Amino acid sequence: MPTTIDRSRLREMLQAGAQLLEVLPRREYDEEHLPGAISIPLRELNRATISQLDRSRPVIVYCYDYQ
Amino acid sequence: MSPRAAWRLESLGFTSVFDYAPGKLDWVSAGLPVEGTAAGIPNLGAVARRDVQTCRLNDQLSDVKARLASDPTAPCPVVNDHRIVLGLVRSDAIKANGAKTAEEVMISGPVTFRPNVALEEVDRYLTDHKIGYAVVTTPEGELIGLASADQVHRLDAESLANRASN
Numbered sequence: 569m570p571t572t573i574d575r576s577r578l579r580e581m582l583q584a585g586a587q588l589l590e591v592l593p594r595r596e597y598d599e600e601h602l603p604g605a606i607s608i609p610l611r612e613l614n615r616a617t618i619s620q621l622d623r624s625r626p627v628i629v630y631c632y633d634y635q
Numbered sequence: 636m637s638p639r640a641a642w643r644l645e646s647l648g649f650t651s652v653f654d655y656a657p658g659k660l661d662w663v664s665a666g667l668p669v670e671g672t673a674a675g676i677p678n679l680g681a682v683a684r685r686d687v688q689t690c691r692l693n694d695q696l697s698d699v700k701a702r703l704a705s706d707p708t709a710p711c712p713v714v715n716d717h718r719i720v721l722g723l724v725r726s727d728a729i730k731a732n733g734a735k736t737a738e739e740v741m742i743s744g745p746v747t748f749r750p751n752v753a754l755e756e757v758d759r760y761l762t763d764h765k766i767g768y769a770v771v772t773t774p775e776g777e778l779i780g781l782a783s784a785d786q787v788h789r790l791d792a793e794s795l796a797n798r799a800s801n
Contacts, residue, residue, distance in 0.1 A: 570654045571654070572655075575662065592636070599673040600670075603668060603669070623649060623650075625651070627644055630637050630654070631636040633658045633659070
């Protein structure tokens with residue numbers, strides 16, 4: 569079950585090597601995204617696109633807010 | 636959206652998945668850096684003053700006036716224990732109603748702005764509606780700070796000029 573985290577925990581996990589994934593549409597990612605985040609829009613999240621993620625490290629997903 | 640993405644990743648075999656549910660807006664609200672084409676364009680969160688005086692519903696305006704002595708033209712946001720904005724007392728109302736409480740003279744439900752809004756958009760809104768200050772809050776209504784219309788206008792003009800010269 570995915571765990572919800574806050575900003576403080578996010579920063580700790582990023583420092584420890586977690587991966588950051590933005591799932592908003594690509595245009596929104598191009599305009600503004602968190603440092604180091606990669607983009608896989610939710611509609612494109614599938615077996616092919618996740619190949620760019622490292623399964624051995626935690627993955628943190630985010631979008632705009634609690635939507 | 637992100638909860639569904641997190642569950643989808645688990646369905647695809649990922650075993651260590653986390654959801655930063657407050658999202659991009661929370662990050663920007665905290666004034667943290669971002670990357671992307673809009674990264675260099677100043678937004679309201681970058682210019683809002685965060686050390687603003689606030690008052691409570693029952694505060695007497697003579698006391699509020701004393702607290703605002705260093706910035707007598709600024710309005711005073713009325714907040715609760717969670718720093719949620721309940722109202723706004725204009726500076727002229729503070730000066731003219733010393734014996735009244737903030738609740739008696741406040742503007743209920745003032746217009747508020749999110750910190751990620753571009754200065755250009757805020758500048759236009761404040762000018763069109765003749766508003767002297769932008770009250771900046773989180774999506775939940777928690778006060779972040781205030782930005783004066785003059786300051787927003789000046790920094791927006793500077794930003795436009797810089798971008799035009801580059």
